[in-house]
Amino acid sequence: xxxxxxxxxxxxxxxxxxxxxxxxxxxxxxxxxxxxxxxxxxxxxxxxxxxxxxxxxxxxxxxxxxxxxxxxxxxxxxxxxxxxxxxxxxxxxxxxxxxxxxxxxxxxxxxxxxxxxxxxxxxxxxxxxxxxxxxxxxxxxxxxxxxxxxxxxxxxxxxxxxxxxxxxxxxxxxxxxxxxxxxxxxxxxxxxxxxxxxxxxxxxxxxxxxxxxxxxxxxxxxxxxxxxxxxxxxxxxxxxxxxxxxxxxxxxxxxxxxxxxxxxxxxxxxxxxxxxxxxxxxxxxxxxxxxxxxxxx
Amino acid sequence: xxxxxxxxxxxxxxxxxxxxxxxxxxxxxxxxxxxxxxxxxxxxxxxxxxxxxxxxxxxxxxxxxxxxxxxxxxxxxxxxxxxxxxxxxxxxxxxxxxxxxxxxxxxxxxxxxxxxxxxxxxxxxxxxxxxxxxxxxxxxxxxxxxxxxxxxxxxxxxxxxxxxxxxxxxxxxxxxxxxxxxxxxxxxxxxxxxxxxxxxxxxxxxxxxxxxxxxxxxxxxxxxxxxxxxxxxxxxxxxxxxxxxxxxxxxxxxxxxxxxxxxxxxxxxxxxxxxxxxxxxxxxxxxxxxxxxxxxxxxxxxxxxxxxxxxxxxxxx
Numbered sequence: 001x002x003x004x005x006x007x008x009x010x011x012x013x014x015x016x017x018x019x020x021x022x023x024x025x026x027x028x029x030x031x032x033x034x035x036x037x038x039x040x041x042x043x044x045x046x047x048x049x050x051x052x053x054x055x056x057x058x059x060x061x062x063x064x065x066x067x068x069x070x071x072x073x074x075x076x077x078x079x080x081x082x083x084x085x086x087x088x089x090x091x092x093x094x095x096x097x098x099x100x101x102x103x104x105x106x107x108x109x110x111x112x113x114x115x116x117x118x119x120x121x122x123x124x125x126x127x128x129x130x131x132x133x134x135x136x137x138x139x140x141x142x143x144x145x146x147x148x149x150x151x152x153x154x155x156x157x158x159x160x161x162x163x164x165x166x167x168x169x170x171x172x173x174x175x176x177x178x179x180x181x182x183x184x185x186x187x188x189x190x191x192x193x194x195x196x197x198x199x200x201x202x203x204x205x206x207x208x209x210x211x212x213x214x215x216x217x218x219x220x221x222x223x224x225x226x227x228x229x230x231x232x233x234x235x236x237x238x239x240x241x242x243x244x245x246x247x248x249x250x251x252x253x254x255x256x257x258x259x260x261x262x263x264x265x266x267x268x269x270x271x272x273x274x275x276x277x278x279x280x281x282x283x284x285x286x287x288x289x290x291x292x293x294x295x296x297x
Numbered sequence: 298x299x300x301x302x303x304x305x306x307x308x309x310x311x312x313x314x315x316x317x318x319x320x321x322x323x324x325x326x327x328x329x330x331x332x333x334x335x336x337x338x339x340x341x342x343x344x345x346x347x348x349x350x351x352x353x354x355x356x357x358x359x360x361x362x363x364x365x366x367x368x369x370x371x372x373x374x375x376x377x378x379x380x381x382x383x384x385x386x387x388x389x390x391x392x393x394x395x396x397x398x399x400x401x402x403x404x405x406x407x408x409x410x411x412x413x414x415x416x417x418x419x420x421x422x423x424x425x426x427x428x429x430x431x432x433x434x435x436x437x438x439x440x441x442x443x444x445x446x447x448x449x450x451x452x453x454x455x456x457x458x459x460x461x462x463x464x465x466x467x468x469x470x471x472x473x474x475x476x477x478x479x480x481x482x483x484x485x486x487x488x489x490x491x492x493x494x495x496x497x498x499x500x501x502x503x504x505x506x507x508x509x510x511x512x513x514x515x516x517x518x519x520x521x522x523x524x525x526x527x528x529x530x531x532x533x534x535x536x537x538x539x540x541x542x543x544x545x546x547x548x549x550x551x552x553x554x555x556x557x558x559x560x561x562x563x564x565x566x567x568x569x570x571x572x573x574x575x576x577x578x579x580x581x582x583x584x585x586x587x588x589x590x591x592x593x594x595x596x597x598x599x600x601x602x603x604x605x606x607x608x609x610x611x612x613x614x
Binding site for chain 1: 363364366371372374375378392394395396397401402403404405406407411414415418419421422545546547548549552566569571572
């Protein structure tokens with residue numbers, strides 16, 4: 001009887017495990033089956049390297065290069081703005097924070113992670129977009145720099161918002177990485193005469209490096225996959241630009257913006273865009289697990 | 298190994314950023330061309346100066362000076378398709394292929410509401426929305442001196458309009474047939490003409506077959522507010538019918554009809570070739586209003602001016 005119960009439990013857990021694996025496999029199969037033929041029809045190079053996106057013209061162009069660059073720009077911007085803040089917050093929380101502030105601070109960071117992305121997007125649309133518009137107009141009027149004028153929906157705006165959105169990921173992972181560093185490192189540094197700040201920044205932080213890098217990579221994954229918030233504030237123009245005060249379209253935005261009305265090859269091209277995004281995420285996850293393995297070894 | 302991965306990542310980012318900047322330079326060359334054209338645009342502005350004079354005193358800085366921010370809908374949107382066609386932004390190139398010339402600098406948004414929010418919030422913005430969705434937060438400009446109203450579309454003086462379609466898979470039966478009869482009847486078209494223009498030439502009074510059953514109507518979010526009213530009016534007559542309204546978008550709605558998951562599809566555009574197996578009926582005509590911010594003092598434009606702004610030839614107010 002006991003054996004029988006045991007077996008049932010085994011089967012139950014096995015099925016549960018299978019479900020998630022099946023889900024991933026199904027998504028992979030669906031994406032590649034519907035995306036790859038479209039890519040072949042358009043031509044891999046034309047699709048990945050083309051700079052013109054005009055899906056509804058009689059002779060349509062499906063070049064997603066601007067969107068690939070757009071995703072990279074906005075993600076890079078978010079990393080540049082968000083990572084220093086995130087790491088310093090983590091250091092503060094792990095090593096400098098008085099007990100009194102720790103609880104509310106931790107709660108605030110957790111809350112930041114729980115806010116739905118559409119709320120972030122709305123905040124961006126109502127607060128950041130007008131702020132950038134007014135600031136750039138003021139600077140432009142004062143200096144006469146024509147390139148700085150912006151209507152507020154820009155790479156910079158999206159990067160700023162995404163920087164806030166990836167903070168909880170970076171803070172959470174970095175903090176636990178810093179806490180995982182053995183106390184002997186810190187104590188050893190103190191014993192050699194280093195101050196508290198020096199010990200933290202020059203012994204504890206380097207020891208937690210791989211954990212922190214893992215956090216940053218997770219942040220990259222979150223930033224590159226973010227859709228709703230970015231659509232609302234990035235402008236979504238499908239063209240290349242080197243100006244961070246102009247808008248751009250990301251891979252995720254391209255799919256959502258046009259999926260509703262697309263049909264035929266246009267629809268398949270959007271699914272193929274999903275394939276490219278999927279490959280990006282795969283690479284990021286691979287890097288993450290590689291780093292994790294290193295840090296455990 | 299870790300270092301290798303990190304440096305690889307950085308190298309990849311740097312490389313792509315450089316490529317992006319390179320192409321950005323090309324774009325800058327493009328904007329220089331635009332500045333040359335701006336002088337032409339300015340002469341046009343001077344011609345309009347008479348209408349703008351009232352506002353210029355108080356609106357220096359945040360009124361109608363500076364770059365125009367063009368707000369457009371996404372490729373494939375019914376509203377965008379109709380708008381680009383009606384203003385000649387959809388041009389034929391040398392080979393007779395249709396090319397959408399909407400400026401690449403246009404902010405792309407995904408719904409009527411967001412167009413309204415964007416234009417309401419940005420003094421320099423211009424956009425376009427369905428006439429039925431127009432509200433006080435923005436200002437609709439007259440085209441050739443004609444205001445965008447239901448009356449003006451009906452008498453033909455405001456020409457910027459497009460059809461609302463419903464589609465069924467083959468001949469409709471049961472409740473669906475009865476409901477479509479209702480839409481095209483005198484009573485149904487009366488509901489239509491509250492906010493839109495009726496499509497039936499000579500609608501007859503409606504006689505319901507009082508058929509019982511349940512049908513699903515799905516599709517375009519532009520048509521959906523009208524459909525909601527039609528369903529309420531119909532159910533007041535035929536109390537046996539149950540109609541489920543699902544709002545998604547034109548393509549999804551029509552796809553669902555082809556798949557058989559819904560009975561009637563709604564589209565705010567003409568049917569495409571791949572959807573030609575469906576039977577389509579025009580139920581209403583909707584106007585498209587060109588809108589600007591309330592602070593903007595421009596209130597009359599010619600179709601040519603609208604086209605010049607949306608194709609990126611005119612870049613400043």
